[in-house]
Amino acid sequence: MPCKDTGVESMGLYVERGDLVTEKGVLRGTSLRSKDGVITELGGSPRPGDQVLEAEGLLVFPGFIDLHVHGGDGADVTDDSQEAIARVCRFHAAHGTTSLLPTTRTLGLPELKEALRRLARYSEAPDPAGAAMLGIHMEGPYLNEHYKGAQRADLLRTPSLHELEELIEAAGLAPLRLVTLAPELPGAAPLVEYLAARGIIVSAGHSGASYEQMLQAADCGVRHVTHGFNGLPGLHHREPGLLGAVLLDERITVEVILDLHHVHPAAVQLLLRTKSTRGVALITDAMRAAGLPDGTYASAGGRSVEVRQGIVRLPSGVLAGSTLTMNRAVKHAVEAMGLTLPEAAEAAALTPARILGEAQRKGSIALGKDADLAIVEPSTYQVQATVVRGRIIQRGRFIHDEAPS
Structure with a gap:
C-alpha cells in the first residue's frame, strides 16, 4: 500500500479509492478525506499537503x-x-x-x-x-x-x-x-x-x-x-x-x-x-x-x-x-x-x-465522525493500515503472523 506526501506539511489524510464499509452499504472505489482527525469528505480529491493512502481493492472498515x-x-x-x-x-x-x-x-x-x-x-x-x-x-x-x-x-x-x-x-x-x-x-x-x-x-x-x-x-x-x-x-x-x-x-x-x-x-x-x-x-x-x-x-x-x-x-x-x-x-x-x-x-x-455512548463520534464511516479506520485485504482480512483520528499508526506490517483461522 503506497503512501505518499503531496506537500511539505500534512493538512489531512486522503484515503484513495477504497471500498468503504458504511452503515448503508459498501461504497466501492470511493475516497475519503479527514482533517484534524475527523472525516470531512467522502469522495473528492486530495488537497495540497494531504497524506495520501492508496486503498484501491481494499476494504476500509470503521x-x-x-x-x-x-x-x-x-x-x-x-x-x-x-x-x-x-x-x-x-x-x-x-x-x-x-x-x-x-x-x-x-x-x-x-x-x-x-x-x-x-x-x-x-x-x-x-x-x-x-x-x-x-x-x-x-x-x-x-x-x-x-x-x-x-x-x-x-x-x-x-x-x-x-x-x-x-x-x-x-x-x-x-x-x-x-x-x-x-x-x-x-x-x-x-x-x-x-x-x-x-x-x-x-x-x-x-x-x-x-x-x-x-x-x-x-x-x-x-x-x-x-x-x-x-x-x-x-x-x-x-x-x-x-x-x-x-x-x-x-x-x-x-x-x-x-x-x-x-x-x-x-x-x-x-x-x-x-x-x-x-x-x-x-x-x-x-x-x-x-x-x-x-x-x-x-x-x-x-x-x-x-x-x-x-x-x-x-x-x-x-x-x-x-x-x-x-x-x-x-x-x-x-x-x-x-x-x-x-x-x-x-x-x-x-x-x-x-x-460506550461513543456512537456520535466513533463506530462508523460518516461525515463528522472520527477518522478511525481498519483497512484490510478482502480475502484474508489481513490489516494493511490502521488509522486513529486521521493518523496512520500501523501500515503494511504485522507484529506476528496471523494465528490459524
Missing part, C-alpha cells in the same frame, strides 16, 4: 472497538509495567483495533488497585502507535465461584460498595467504563445501582443468575453481558436463566468471542437472530499469548496455560481467554456466520461504540 481485551504479544494489561500496556495496545492496533478497554481480571485487592493506577497513568501518556484507550473494563472480583471459568476462586470477593469506591478512585482519570460482576450475589444490587447512576456500564458475567434475577438486575441497571454463553449456565427449557433474559430483553446487549471455539456457530446464530448486530458486540477476550506460537504461557494470577492450535486452556481443560484478534473475528462473522460487511462492521465497531 476502526474496530474491543470492549474486552486482557493482553497480546506476550504482555498482559495487569503486568507490572506500563510498557506491557503499550505493547498490548500496539499489537491490537496492528490487527485493526483503533479503540479498546484494557480489561483487568480478578486479583488481590492491593494488586488490582495498583493495576488500575498503572492503567490510569498510561492513559495520560499513551503510546502513539497503539489503539486508543477509552477507559477500563474491570472483570471481577465480584463473580460467582461456580461460574468462575479461569478466574481464581481464592481471589473472588463479596460485593462491597466501600471497596468499589476505592477501586473507582484508583482508576482515576482512566476511568472505569465497564464492570463485570455476578448480579445474583448478596450485596450486588447496591453496586449495580451505584455504577449505573454514575454512567458506568454494568455487565453480568461469570454469573449463575436465574431468568428472574437477571430481569431484576436489568431493572437495577445491568445493560450488558460478558462473553455470552461462556462463564454462564446453559439455556434450558424449564429454566431459561440469564441467557433467556438476554435473548428476550432489548435493554441488554451481549458480547461474543467469535473464534469458532468458545461458542458454537449455531449458538452465535441464535444471538444474532434474536438480538441482531445492534445487540451483539464482537470481542477478543485476548490474553498474552495472542499473536504467539502454541506453547505454555503464564496467565495473570501466576498460573500457567497451554495454547494448542490457538486455543488457550488451564491444565484442567477450562478455557482461559483467547488468542483472537478483531480482524479475524470480523472474517469469521462474514465467512462463517454469513453477515454482510456492514453487519460485521456494526458488530465490531458501531455496536461497541453505542454501548
Whole structure:
C-alpha cells in the first residue's frame, strides 16, 4: 500500500479509492478525506499537503472497538509495567483495533488497585502507535465461584460498595467504563445501582443468575453481558436463566468471542437472530499469548496455560481467554456466520461504540465522525493500515503472523 506526501506539511489524510464499509452499504472505489482527525469528505480529491493512502481493492472498515481485551504479544494489561500496556495496545492496533478497554481480571485487592493506577497513568501518556484507550473494563472480583471459568476462586470477593469506591478512585482519570460482576450475589444490587447512576456500564458475567434475577438486575441497571454463553449456565427449557433474559430483553446487549471455539456457530446464530448486530458486540477476550506460537504461557494470577492450535486452556481443560484478534473475528462473522460487511462492521465497531455512548463520534464511516479506520485485504482480512483520528499508526506490517483461522 503506497503512501505518499503531496506537500511539505500534512493538512489531512486522503484515503484513495477504497471500498468503504458504511452503515448503508459498501461504497466501492470511493475516497475519503479527514482533517484534524475527523472525516470531512467522502469522495473528492486530495488537497495540497494531504497524506495520501492508496486503498484501491481494499476494504476500509470503521476502526474496530474491543470492549474486552486482557493482553497480546506476550504482555498482559495487569503486568507490572506500563510498557506491557503499550505493547498490548500496539499489537491490537496492528490487527485493526483503533479503540479498546484494557480489561483487568480478578486479583488481590492491593494488586488490582495498583493495576488500575498503572492503567490510569498510561492513559495520560499513551503510546502513539497503539489503539486508543477509552477507559477500563474491570472483570471481577465480584463473580460467582461456580461460574468462575479461569478466574481464581481464592481471589473472588463479596460485593462491597466501600471497596468499589476505592477501586473507582484508583482508576482515576482512566476511568472505569465497564464492570463485570455476578448480579445474583448478596450485596450486588447496591453496586449495580451505584455504577449505573454514575454512567458506568454494568455487565453480568461469570454469573449463575436465574431468568428472574437477571430481569431484576436489568431493572437495577445491568445493560450488558460478558462473553455470552461462556462463564454462564446453559439455556434450558424449564429454566431459561440469564441467557433467556438476554435473548428476550432489548435493554441488554451481549458480547461474543467469535473464534469458532468458545461458542458454537449455531449458538452465535441464535444471538444474532434474536438480538441482531445492534445487540451483539464482537470481542477478543485476548490474553498474552495472542499473536504467539502454541506453547505454555503464564496467565495473570501466576498460573500457567497451554495454547494448542490457538486455543488457550488451564491444565484442567477450562478455557482461559483467547488468542483472537478483531480482524479475524470480523472474517469469521462474514465467512462463517454469513453477515454482510456492514453487519460485521456494526458488530465490531458501531455496536461497541453505542454501548460506550461513543456512537456520535466513533463506530462508523460518516461525515463528522472520527477518522478511525481498519483497512484490510478482502480475502484474508489481513490489516494493511490502521488509522486513529486521521493518523496512520500501523501500515503494511504485522507484529506476528496471523494465528490459524
